Amino acid sequence: MATMTPYDWLLARRTVSLGLALSTLVFAVMIGTDDASSTLAGRIGRLAALVSLAGGGGAFIATEQARSRGEMRALGASGVPPVKASLGAIVGGAAVGAVGPVLALVHRVDLTPLFPRVPASSLTWVSRGDSWFDAARGIVVRAGGELSLVAPEANGAIVEAPVPRWATAFALVLAAVAFPLWATAPSGALRRSAVGLAVAAASVAVFHLVAADRVSALLLVIPPSALLLDASSLHRRASWR
Numbered sequence: 001m002a003t004m005t006p007y008d009w010l011l012a013r014r015t016v017s018l019g020l021a022l023s024t025l026v027f028a029v030m031i032g033t034d035d036a037s038s039t040l041a042g043r044i045g046r047l048a049a050l051v052s053l054a055g056g057g058g059a060f061i062a063t064e065q066a067r068s069r070g071e072m073r074a075l076g077a078s079g080v081p082p083v084k085a086s087l088g089a090i091v092g093g094a095a096v097g098a099v100g101p102v103l104a105l106v107h108r109v110d111l112t113p114l115f116p117r118v119p120a121s122s123l124t125w126v127s128r129g130d131s132w133f134d135a136a137r138g139i140v141v142r143a144g145g146e147l148s149l150v151a152p153e154a155n156g157a158i159v160e161a162p163v164p165r166w167a168t169a170f171a172l173v174l175a176a177v178a179f180p181l182w183a184t185a186p187s188g189a190l191r192r193s194a195v196g197l198a199v200a201a202a203s204v205a206v207f208h209l210v211a212a213d214r215v216s217a218l219l220l221v222i223p224p225s226a227l228l229l230d231a232s233s234l235h236r237r238a239s240w241r
Contacts, residue, residue: 007071008088011062015092015180019058023051023096041110048104049114052097052172056179059086059093063184082238086184093180100172104165111163115211164210164217174224182227185234195230199223 004012030043063086066072075085083090103109130143133150140148182195203223209215 004087004091007075008091011066011086011088012092012095014065015055015058015062015089016095017058018061019051019055019093019096022054022057023047023099026050026054038113039110041108042113044103044109045111046113048100048109048111048172049168051100051103052175052179055093055096055176056183058096059089059180060183062089062092082186083184083235089184090177090180093183094176097172097176097179100176101169104169104172107165111165111168114168114207115163116208117211164220167217167220171220171224174221174228178224178227178231182231182234185231186238187234195227199227202226 027043027047030046034043063072066086066089072082072085076082104111132141133139138150140150142148206215206219206222210217210220
């Protein structure tokens with residue numbers, strides 16, 4: 001098991017400071033751009049999903065600063081593997097990202113903004129002959145445009161599936177480790193951009209599919225797992241050089 005050196009702790013502190021600053025910036029932008037109907041609990045829920053990205057960004061900036069100062073080169077010349085040289089940044093970034101799953105497990109935090117669904121009220125209309133019937137409200141719209149009220153049906157209301165809180169928290173645990181590990185790995189800009197875009201697209205797709213109840217919530221782990229695999233490949237390749 002790798003032990004943390006004083007330099008590792010220094011790099012970790014730099015990363016935590018940068019990660020918290022980025023998290024604050026993300027939250028400020030979120031407040032400034034959200035519509036009036038957004039709630040504080042919903043904003044914190046979205047922050048829970050983005051804080052691992054802030055941790056990875058902090059790890060990336062701290063590592064690049066260390067490389068520009070020659071710190072990584074000096075450690076490499078003394079025989080320290082690249083992944084060990086950036087251990088402090090990885091630990092610091094993971095510490096910032098760990099806030100995400102903690103927030104996700106707080107029941108007062110609203111995770112529904114992460115799983116966009118069609119409002120239930122728009123799904124209660126059913127066609128019956130030449131009329132449309134809202135079973136939840138007991139409203140009938142006939143072909144000629146006439147409106148009438150009837151007794152609502154108790155089973156007409158659609159109950160939305162609960163938010164997969166535990167599966168989301170587990171995916172965010174993986175993301176908390178994956179982002180700083182991937183961000184600190186030596187990689188070309190083209191590959192980093194391609195992998196980053198692919199993981200972002202996969203994340204959006206999986207969250208929407210889970211929200212639509214098309215796939216299992218366990219598939220939320222696919223994007224961070226893919227990032228972990230790419231990070232492991234990059235660090236392994238760097239150690240062979």
